[in-house]
Amino acid sequence: MGVKFTDEQFPPCPKSLFINSSRPLQKLLAVNDWDRAENVFKKANKKPRLFSGPTKPQDVRQGALGDCWFLSAVAVLTEEREIKDVVITPEYNEEGIYTFRFCIQGEWQPVIVDDWIPLNAKRKPAFAMSKKEDELWLTLLEKAYAKLHGSYEALEGGVVQDALVDLTGGAGEEIDMRNQDKQLEIASGRLWSQLMRFKEEGFLLGVGSPSGSDTEISPNGIVQSHAYSLLQVREVDGHKLLQMRNPWGNSVEWSGPWSDSSPEWTERMKYKLKYTPKLSDGVFWMSWEDFQVHFRSVYVCRLYPPEMRKVVHGQWRGHTAGGCPNFDTWHNNPQFLLRGVGVDAHRPINVFMTLAQNLCGHPPFFIGLRVVKKGGERVDPILYVHNLAGASEYVNTREVACEMVLEPDPRGYTIVPTTHIPGEETSFRLSVFTKTAVELVELPP
Structure with missing residues (x-):
């Protein structure tokens, strides 16, 4: 037997x-x-x-680590895509060396780990483990992600869309259903239609329950401050239903209407949804109405072909860390010109944008962006409402997003990414996704 690999950068200690x-x-x-x-x-x-047959969401089991956000993302990925896109090593090897890859700041980055596994007192894996007891990929994928973050503890708490972006290279966003605008979209039916469209387009989805402790469980079986995979969004016979999965993969499930043993399940509905209730697997259905009560956020990872994506990098440093439009220094921020080209110069631009900050060991700053109609020029110290074409919220997350339709203007629009407060320094990545032929370039100071 050859010498086994031990990773000195992430040793078993x-x-x-x-x-x-x-x-x-x-x-x-x-x-x-x-x-x-x-x-x-x-x-x-x-x-x-490494793999024992096809991967399924039901294989994903959370251990003692509070990384439900990451494991929910993994479960969604096994439902919609090929997990082997992330697991580079094809099979188990006696040398104990495995390579995974994650998309970090828009670039695919390999992560190599050994097969030393942390164990509990029963000498079983202490953290994530596949339901198939002879399968290694999930335990080692979690280890590689922990190494990427510096430790297993660094995975305690996070947001599903960040993990989905890291696993796929997609574009992430969080839909906060408590937001006043989102409440209007819920009431109008627009948000439900949007979720249906997201699933039809193959976007990856997760959900989050209200804040609390993940040791708190509601009377109806929903774990508080917990991330779930959103597996299906369906409308059948007038019923708006969502199928979710708790990464614990056990009997802690929704127990209200449309739960496994509820009387709502007629033979017709079981047939139409191809659903066979299985107790204690963490998978359950819930009505859209109940979902609005028991969940707070929907996490989205949009997957676009490379030709729809334009990316630029920048940084807030010194005087270019100008802060938001509340400050008269905001016009010093880096600025970028977005405009249609060719025949598309005279057409509307339906665009989705993300702004991602490099955390560099500091807590996330509140970040956001403004899209300004300025004739292709840099913005003024004062932002007038009539010049504002679109905007994101300011949120203290790794990535913020916004979607808008820009009216035709051959001169283009000025995009200004900012932190909320002047003087907050870090680098950032601005990504623009559109079917329209566009150019995205930095404007000179």
């Missing part, structure tokens, strides 16, 4: 578990030991495999 090993997160003390995959599976009388 406390520094790979904790952000600060002198102040360990209590729940991660569940890790009692580390061992090679071969030995872990041998004790369970299993022969390890």
Whole structure:
């Protein structure tokens, strides 16, 4: 047998578990030991495999780590796409070396890990593990993502769309259903139609429950401050229904109308939705009306072909960290010209934009962008409402997004990405997605 690989950058020791090993997160003390995959599976009388048949959302099981946001994204990916796009190593190997890839700041980045696995007191994997007990890919994918973030503890808490973007290279956004504008879209039926369209177009979706502790469970079985996969959005016989999955993969499920054992399930509805209720698998259906009560956010990862994407990079440094339009320094921010080209110069531009900040070890700044009708020139110190063509909200997340239709203007529009407060310095990536032929270039100071 050849020499087995041990990753010195992410070794089997406390520094790979904790952000600060002198102040360990209590729940991660569940890790009692580390061992090679071969030995872990041998004790369970299993022969390890990287994959044991096709991957399914039901395979994804969360462990002691609070990374439901990441595992929900993984479950969505197994439903809609090929997880092997992320897992580069094709099969189990005795050397214990595996390569994964994640899309970071728009670039695919390989991550290499060994097969040392953190174990609990029962000598079973302490964190994520496939339901198929001879399968390794999920445990090692989680390990690679932990290495990318510096430790397993760094995966405690996050948002589903960030993980989906990292896994696919797509464009992420969060729909906050408490937002006043979104409440109007719910009332008009527009948001439901939008979710239906997202699924039809193959976008990846997750959802989040209201804030609280993930040890709190509502009387109807919804874990608080928890991320779920959104597997299906369907309208059948006048019923608006959503199918979701708890990454715990156990009996903690919705117990209200349309739950596994509820009387709403007629034979006709089971047939139309091809649904066979299975108790204790974490998968359940819920009505759109109940969803609005029990969930707070919808996480979206839009997947576009490369030809629809334009990307530019910039940074807020020194005087170019000008802050939002509330400050008279805002016109010092980096600015970019977006305009249609060729025959599309005289057509409306239906566009989706994302602004992603580089976190660089600091908490996320409040960031946002403004799209200004300025004849292709840089903006003035004062932003007048009649010049504003579109905008995102300012949110303290890794990435913000907005969608708009820009009226035809051959001279183009000026996009201004900003932090909310002047002087907040970091780099950023601006991505524009549209079917229209456009150019996206930085305007000189």
